[in-house]
Amino acid sequence: MARMKFLCDADRCIECNACVTACKNENDVPWGINRRRVVTINDGKLGERSVSMACMHCTDAPCAAVCPVNCFYTTADAVVLHSKDLCIGCGYCFYACPFGAPQYPKVGNFGSRGKMDKCTYCAGGPEVDLSVVEFEKYGSNRLAEGKLPLCAEMCSTKALLAGDSDMIAAIYKERVLKRGYGSGAWGWRTAYRETITT
Amino acid sequence: MKVTGFWAFLCMIALVLGLGLASPLRAQPAGSQPNPTADSVNEDSLFKQESKIDGRVTIPDQRSANLIQPQGREWRDFHERWLPWIAGTAILGMLILLCLFYMIRGRVRSDFSDSGGKILRFNFLERFTHWMVATCFVILALSGLNYFFGKRLLMPLMGPAAFGEFSQWAKYSHNFFAWPFTLGVLMMVVLWLRDNIPTQVDWAWLKGGGGIIGHRHVSAGRFNAGQKIVFWGVTLGGLAMFLSGLSLIFPFTLFGVNGMQLVNVTHGLIGGLFIAGILAHIYIGTLGMEGAFEAMGTGTVDIAWARQHHDLWVEGETNPAMVDDRKLPPGSTRPRVTRRSPS
Numbered sequence: 161m162a163r164m165k166f167l168c169d170a171d172r173c174i175e176c177n178a179c180v181t182a183c184k185n186e187n188d189v190p191w192g193i194n195r196r197r198v199v200t201i202n203d204g205k206l207g208e209r210s211v212s213m214a215c216m217h218c219t220d221a222p223c224a225a226v227c228p229v230n231c232f233y234t235t236a237d238a239v240v241l242h243s244k245d246l247c248i249g250c251g252y253c254f255y256a257c258p259f260g261a262p263q264y265p266k267v268g269n270f271g272s273r274g275k276m277d278k279c280t281y282c283a284g285g286p287e288v289d290l291s292v293v294e295f296e297k298y299g300s301n302r303l304a305e306g307k308l309p310l311c312a313e314m315c316s317t318k319a320l321l322a323g324d325s326d327m328i329a330a331i332y333k334e335r336v337l338k339r340g341y342g343s344g345a346w347g348w349r350t351a352y353r354e355t356i357t358t
Numbered sequence: 359m360k361v362t363g364f365w366a367f368l369c370m371i372a373l374v375l376g377l378g379l380a381s382p383l384r385a386q387p388a389g390s391q392p393n394p395t396a397d398s399v400n401e402d403s404l405f406k407q408e409s410k411i412d413g414r415v416t417i418p419d420q421r422s423a424n425l426i427q428p429q430g431r432e433w434r435d436f437h438e439r440w441l442p443w444i445a446g447t448a449i450l451g452m453l454i455l456l457c458l459f460y461m462i463r464g465r466v467r468s469d470f471s472d473s474g475g476k477i478l479r480f481n482f483l484e485r486f487t488h489w490m491v492a493t494c495f496v497i498l499a500l501s502g503l504n505y506f507f508g509k510r511l512l513m514p515l516m517g518p519a520a521f522g523e524f525s526q527w528a529k530y531s532h533n534f535f536a537w538p539f540t541l542g543v544l545m546m547v548v549l550w551l552r553d554n555i556p557t558q559v560d561w562a563w564l565k566g567g568g569g570i571i572g573h574r575h576v577s578a579g580r581f582n583a584g585q586k587i588v589f590w591g592v593t594l595g596g597l598a599m600f601l602s603g604l605s606l607i608f609p610f611t612l613f614g615v616n617g618m619q620l621v622n623v624t625h626g627l628i629g630g631l632f633i634a635g636i637l638a639h640i641y642i643g644t645l646g647m648e649g650a651f652e653a654m655g656t657g658t659v660d661i662a663w664a665r666q667h668h669d670l671w672v673e674g675e676t677n678p679a680m681v682d683d684r685k686l687p688p689g690s691t692r693p694r695v696t697r698r699s700p701s
Binding site: 171177199202207222225226230245249255259260310346347 | 412418421425431475504519615622
């Protein structure tokens with residue numbers, strides 16, 4: 161089985177936010193929730209870079225460790241998913257997540273945040289694959305259709321890569337060798353305790 | 359001819375302008391690839407300067423401008439490794455201590471042979487407040503412990519679906535019972551503060567082991583030093599739980615994500631110790647001491663019991679010289695005491 165990961169090549173990201181829009185549209189994400197966002201670092205300064213960030217589907221995921229009802233599970237493809245039926249909206253996963261991935265429909269509404277929502281790697285949830293109820297709760301299940309997450313698939317500069325860890329790492333390494341520079345695999349050390357050395 | 363010349367002129371201007379603009383910024387040695395990463399930000403160098411990486415986002419949720427906060431891992435470490443051990447040790451340790459104490463010391467007995475009837479110790483409002491706080495506390499304690507012990511102890515027994523539903527209701531009760539709890543603690547402060555100011559008598563009581571350790575009775579006012587410790591523990595602990603709980607119930611209004619982590623650590627630690635402390639209070643108020651429960655149960659105590667455990671209070675209650683002539687509040691037989699804290 162594959163070890164699915166995201167990799168954002170910050171030297172290619174042009175902050176067009178198409179990944180954000182694609183994600184919202186594909187998964188029918190409600191208002192106020194962003195499963196993916198583009199963060200610009202050193203905005204307006206020399207050496208500015210933008211990174212598209214969502215759930216990194218961590219190895220030994222912190223969200224899963226702190227969840228008081230153990231609603232998280234990891235699929236055979238190493239995608240971290242959760243059950244909205246079990247989630248109690250306590251907000252602990254947001255405190256634990258290094259990437260700010262968990263989102264709540266009602267943050268701050270007297271502690272009743274509603275069921276947590278986050279990037280599913282376009283892999284749905286615990287419901288039956290490609291069922292209506294799965295789409296309503298978790299959004300699209302492109303993995304079950306043999307497709308990769310839409311954010312990466314429609315990235316105009318192919319900055320955002322999704323796929324098996326070894327494959328996307330190889331693509332990134334080749335790029336770095338060819339063009340002679342690379343600002344690294346953002347978040348990988350925190351998420352997987354390893355990074356890509358070129 | 360004229361047109362071609364014009365275009366050539368334009369091209370020359372463009373070239374000159376382009377070179378003129380580009381050369382000071384990107385002066386590259388001849389033959390090498392330009393390296394835009396040379397002055398671009400990268401993760402490793404950012405982490406050397408800051409403990410987390412922040413940027414700018416174009417969506418309204420400004421919390422998402424934080425790209426990476428590795429502190430989440432430290433909070434997870436506390437919440438999953440340290441907190442269950444600290445709270446578990448405090449609570450189980452207290453239970454073991456109380457069992458040992460009961461086996462060695464046994465129940466603190468009182469001598470009822472010179473019983474002279476009953477005396478009102480806590481009026482209805484005082485008892486109501488106490489039991490309101492007590493009920494809320496038990497619910498808050500159990501639903502609070504469920505946040506980190508539930509999945510370890512209850513979930514294997516109940517199954518994930520039932521446990522999820524139970525935890526949802528536990529969370530709601532935790533959020534809602536916090537309010538009557540806080541109200542009750544504030545009422546307790548109003549009702550009992552004047553009788554809980556530490557005095558010289560308390561020092562003597564503590565040195566005498568409070569009559570709990572050893573068998574002689576030590577002088578005490580309306581509240582002895584042990585009870586005063588409980589009062590101040592509940593007041594300060596309750597206040598700390600309320601303030602930290604308030605910022606957890608309205609997350610991110612005062613603090614960012616790292617602040618929320620700290621608030622959660624505070625709430626969990628104080629909560630665990632609070633529960634352990636209250637276990638001792640429950641023990642001494644029920645099993646640990648003969649005649650103690652009546653005070654908060656029916657509100658009246660045997661006057662012989664009162665003389666043995668709160669001699670200075672009985673003295674003030676029964677000696678008319680110490681009672682001023684203000685009217686008694688309706689329904690209360692307990693006269694107001696002018697001398698609050700004899701020393």
